[in-house]
Amino acid sequence: MKISVTFRHMSSTDALRAYVEEKVGKVAKLLNDSCEAHVVLSVERHLHQAHIELITGGAFRIRAEERSEDMY
Numbered sequence: 043m044k045i046s047v048t049f050r051h052m053s054s055t056d057a058l059r060a061y062v063e064e065k066v067g068k069v070a071k072l073l074n075d076s077c078e079a080h081v082v083l084s085v086e087r088h089l090h091q092a093h094i095e096l097i098t099g100g101a102f103r104i105r106a107e108e109r110s111e112d113m114y
Contacts, residue, residue, distance in 0.1 A: 043070045043077050050084035052113075058083070061114060066094065073098050083113065 045066055047059050066079045073096065082093040090113040096104040 045079045
């Protein structure tokens with residue numbers, strides 16, 4: 043599974059990248075091995091945002107978005 047993580051308006055950290063890969067990897071196990079994940083992490087004012095898009099073999103696109111005061 044291919045996971046790409048993009049950071050906007052914040053610095054990239056290895057710990058946060060590993061956390062994303064761990065959590066998205068758990069969801070990807072339920073789908074199939076030919077799945078791709080695009081994750082965008084950003085900060086706007088005091089809110090941390092995560093946009094996740096899973097693409098499964100061209101058949102499905104699953105999108106999710108969450109806002110929180112803490113990135114984890």
